[in-house]
Amino acid sequence: MIEVLYFAWLRERVGERSEMIETGAATVAELVEELRTRSEAHALAFSDMTSVRVAIDQDLADMNASLAGVREVAFFPPMTGG
């Protein structure tokens, strides 16, 4: 099981802060493909991947990153701190 977290407009579009996902996805990109099929809201949230960033177990990563042994995956838009 992987805990998937959403922040900012991804959270709003999906309509959830987090969800536990049973997945066989090997990479983040494969996980995104699975998430897209969960609901129309998920499909909309992941419709433009140029504005989606990912962190794996609280470290920034990219879409090709492996999910082996990963417990938490967070999706969010480009950061706007400072």
Add this chain to the structure above:
Amino acid sequence: MTVSIQSSPFDMGAEVRSFAESVSGAGAIVTFSGLVRDDDGKLTAMEIEHYPAMTESAVEAIRVEAMERWSLLGAVIIHRYGRLEPGEQIMMVATAARHRSDAFMAAEFLMDYLKSRAPFWKKEIGPDGENWVAARDEDEDALSRW
């Protein structure tokens, strides 16, 4: 305290004084504070969301990198989250060095990285609705100079 992620306001004067007292041998302290801009009344408030489990470690990693790249005697970062009103302080950085060049450059580096690599997201709330602030290409480009 070198990194603080907090919802409460901070007293910049007091923070800078205590930072100055904590570093010895400094010849220069550079401070920067970011405020919620009052966009001619178009902004009622700014809501800052963050990723609690990641924020502090991500900000600390950026701080450590600045400490390694420049000859710094210390660096502190305070960043707020939650609902802020126009004119309120969002965040501050302070850097201390023997000479001003290191302190200035490290402060700029910290600001560029906090903007694009620390997990914060700003939402502007105005009389006409709410709007997530979009990251600008310039913010990403700014990282390439380091």
